[in-house]
Amino acid sequence: MIPQKTFSEVIADGEGIFQPSVSLDCVIFGFHENELKVLLIKARTTDHWALPGGFVFKEEDLDDAATRVLKERTGINDIFLQQFHVFGSANRSDWNIHRSNLKKDGIEIGPNHWLLKRFITVGYYALVEFAHVIATPDSSSEDCKWWDINEIDELFMDHKQILDKALDTLRLQLNHLPIGYNLLPQKFTMPELQKLYETILNKTLDRRNFQRRITGFGILKRLKETRKGGAHRAPFLYSFDMRKYRKALKQGLHGGW
Amino acid sequence: MIPQKTFSEVIADGEGIFQPSVSLDCVIFGFHENELKVLLIKARTTDHWALPGGFVFKEEDLDDAATRVLKERTGINDIFLQQFHVFGSANRSDWNIHRSNLKKDGIEIGPNHWLLKRFITVGYYALVEFAHVIATPDSSSEDCKWWDINEIDELFMDHKQILDKALDTLRLQLNHLPIGYNLLPQKFTMPELQKLYETILNKTLDRRNFQRRITGFGILKRLKETRKGGAHRAPFLYSFDMRKYRKALKQGLHGGW
DNA sequence: CTTCTATTGCGTCATTATGACACAATGCTA
DNA sequence: TAGCATTGTGTCATAATGACGCAATAGAAG
Structure with a gap:
């Protein structure tokens, strides 16, 4: 060494x-x-x-x-x-x-x-x-x-x-900030992203509400591919829209006041 | 000196x-x-x-x-x-x-x-x-x-x-946090509290929506007195409910996820 | 003492965000 | 080819938010 x-x-x-x-x-x-x-x-x-x-x-x-x-x-x-x-x-x-x-x-x-x-x-x-x-x-x-x-x-x-x-x-x-770009691979599925959030927060989230919210931020791009081989219905792959992701990093996500 | x-x-x-x-x-x-x-x-x-x-x-x-x-x-x-x-x-x-x-x-x-x-x-x-x-x-x-x-x-x-x-x-x-206890006197009016927020944020807020939101946090107590002498209708005096204020300081205000 | 005026208290309404949940579509497995 | 767990999509009730109306009131003006 x-x-x-x-x-x-x-x-x-x-x-x-x-x-x-x-x-x-x-x-x-x-x-x-x-x-x-x-x-x-x-x-x-x-x-x-x-x-x-x-x-x-x-x-x-x-x-x-x-x-x-x-x-x-x-x-x-x-x-x-x-x-x-x-x-x-x-x-x-x-x-x-x-x-x-x-x-x-x-x-x-x-x-x-x-x-x-x-x-x-x-x-x-x-x-x-x-x-x-x-x-x-x-x-x-x-x-x-x-x-x-x-x-x-x-x-x-x-x-x-x-x-x-x-x-x-x-x-x-x-x-406040979009998290995920630095923790996930380039392409990822919605369940994976959700699991990341759940793991960080140490609590479960409703699948459908999570998707609605996270897509609402407008920082995701849904690809035309799916992740096959997962024993069940193949989920879509996503990647981050880096233009909007960076913008969200600067401006924050919701505001508040 | x-x-x-x-x-x-x-x-x-x-x-x-x-x-x-x-x-x-x-x-x-x-x-x-x-x-x-x-x-x-x-x-x-x-x-x-x-x-x-x-x-x-x-x-x-x-x-x-x-x-x-x-x-x-x-x-x-x-x-x-x-x-x-x-x-x-x-x-x-x-x-x-x-x-x-x-x-x-x-x-x-x-x-x-x-x-x-x-x-x-x-x-x-x-x-x-x-x-x-x-x-x-x-x-x-x-x-x-x-x-x-x-x-x-x-x-x-x-x-x-x-x-x-x-x-x-x-x-x-x-x-995230209730602000005001440390910046305002013991008793204060709603317009004063609003002005504090507006000054910090450097933007104007709607008077009625501000009141609804801030009282919604449950950290205020409205007193029975009003502040007279202000040339117009006398506003009520408020003070902070310190029990709930401290609780909000620890837990944060909205949550998010 | 009355009227005027700016400000305050309290409310409405439409829109949006959120939480809870239903159901059909899909891809592997048996 | 049927079964099944998981995903895609949507609904509904409720809560939160933004925009705004109107009457009450305390001092000022006359």
């Missing part, structure tokens, strides 16, 4: 190359087999899984850093990526645990090492097409894989809290 | 007492004479007005730091305060201007001074009752006062951009 040396170098030089005090963590959502998934990494230095994260280079925009982290873990560039909250409790990290864990990994750091300092982390969430992702561990991690949302109990530090907040935000966004 | 000494001390010791790299700025909204106002400060070191802001003490929660800044500028404790965005462009500040300006103020700092470093700032917005605010400049400022939203063209650094984003957020929140 990525040579250990790089990792050590980063650990040693971090203070010189990263913006101090600030980190970012990404909640990367994917949709597969009717389940909402999140990409997690397993650092060698802890027993818990964690959100993919990173630090900000001294001359790098915060948003660019998030894009970089995402690209590194998934290989994907052009995706939906949005910051949603900053987590800034003074006691959110217990880096001394991290220190002893690093020791297990053969890396010793002093008590004033930059990694042990307090970090304020910016939460980003991303929507990606599951099949396009090449899950890639970072240099400090031994694994990187998808987890079902419902199978995640405990994560590293406050990452579970960050994940929950991301999910709340996603559910809210579902009311 | 606050002694210059404190300011110099902070300038000198900042690196030791503040979390590096991180700052926060508050967009404090108030409503007065049918206008939406924002509290701004005028630092001695620049010609531009700026959002009240500050840094985070090393052992202080980020949210607590925002509350503290707000308390310091307004004297108010218990208010609506929420982070809305992080501004993290690498080039968002040109602190060299700041340096030469500090010089004018009689304070010299070296080229590697902590104030000249790059800061990532967390934007908070607050809703406060205009009449309760005691606008208080901080130690680096010569003035602190309310500005009409529409009279603000240019601000210090990227603060105008931050203000605009706060306003966007407030307009969005208007669709």
